[in-house]
Amino acid sequence: MSTQKLIAGNWKMNGLAADLVVARELAEALAREPAAARVALCPAATLIAQMNWQLKDSAVEIGGQDCSPETSGAYTGDVSAAMLKDAGAGLVILGHSERRAGHGETDADVAAKVEAALPAGLEPIICVGETLAERQAGRAVEVVAGQVMASLPESLNGKAFAVAYEPVWAIGTGLTPTLEQIEEVHAAVRAAMVARLGEGARTAPILYGGSVKPNNAAEILAVPEVGGALVGGASLNAADFLGIIRAA
Numbered sequence: 001m002s003t004q005k006l007i008a009g010n011w012k013m014n015g016l017a018a019d020l021v022v023a024r025e026l027a028e029a030l031a032r033e034p035a036a037a038r039v040a041l042c043p044a045a046t047l048i049a050q051m052n053w054q055l056k057d058s059a060v061e062i063g064g065q066d067c068s069p070e071t072s073g074a075y076t077g078d079v080s081a082a083m084l085k086d087a088g089a090g091l092v093i094l095g096h097s098e099r100r101a102g103h104g105e106t107d108a109d110v111a112a113k114v115e116a117a118l119p120a121g122l123e124p125i126i127c128v129g130e131t132l133a134e135r136q137a138g139r140a141v142e143v144v145a146g147q148v149m150a151s152l153p154e155s156l157n158g159k160a161f162a163v164a165y166e167p168v169w170a171i172g173t174g175l176t177p178t179l180e181q182i183e184e185v186h187a188a189v190r191a192a193m194v195a196r197l198g199e200g201a202r203t204a205p206i207l208y209g210g211s212v213k214p215n216n217a218a219e220i221l222a223v224p225e226v227g228g229a230l231v232g233g234a235s236l237n238a239a240d241f242l243g244i245i246r247a248a
Helices: 017-032 045-054 081-087 097-103 107-117 132-136 140-151 179-197 199-203 217-221 238-247
Strands: 006-010 038-042 060-064 091-094 123-128 162-165 206-209 228-231
Touching: 006 091, 006 162, 006 206, 006 238, 017 038, 017 045, 017 060, 017 238, 038 091, 045 060, 045 081, 081 107, 091 107, 107 123, 107 140, 123 140, 132 140, 140 179, 162 179, 179 199, 179 206, 179 217, 217 228, 217 238, 228 238
Parallel strands: 006 038, 006 228, 038 060, 060 091, 091 123, 123 162, 162 206, 206 228
Antiparallel strands: none
C-alpha cells in the first residue's frame, strides 16, 4: 500500500462562491505547515473553476463529485469528465451511495463512468458500501467485495485510482463501524481489488468514509489497509478538516 494517505473532502450539494473562504483557509494552513497526506476538495461542479483559480499553486487538489459516462452530446444537465478536467478537476468521486440510492446507479453504471474518467485524465475515487440491512444480515463483506469486482473496469490497470469504503448506514449519521469491522472490510476490498486487477492494485489507497471527525480520525487512519478518508460534513469547516488531515 502507498505510504501517503489521501484525505478527500466531499462537499456534496453545499457551498456557494462565498464559501470558498473555507478552501482558502485550508490552503493557507497547509502552506504554513505542509501535510503528510495528499489533500483534495470535491465541491459542486459550479465551484470547481473558481476553486481551481483561487487555490492555484496550493497543496489542495480539486475533484468533481460525479461525471457522465458519455463524452458529449444531447445529455441536458450532465457534466462530462472532460468538462470537469477543463474546469480544473484532477479527481472525481464515482458511485457514491447517494448516487447509487438516489439516482439508481448500478455497478455497471459506475464502471462506465470510470471508463469515461480515465481518458479525460481524472483519477477516480470509486465508492462502495453496504446498507444497514446488509450489515445486519452478515452480508457486508459479500456485498462490498461484489461491488468492487463489478465497479472496477480492467482499464484501471496501471492507472491512479482509489476505492472508498463507506458503509451507507454511517454516512452523516454520527455512527461508525468498529475498528475491527473497518479492518475486515478493507481487507476484503483489497483482496477483491487484487483479484480483479492483479498485484498492481495493492498500491491503490482504500479510503474509509462515514462520519469521520477530528476526534476519531487518528484511530481509523491507523487501521491496516486504511489509506485515507473520504470526508463529508467535516470538510465544510477548515478547522475540522484540518484536524482530520493532521491525523494522517
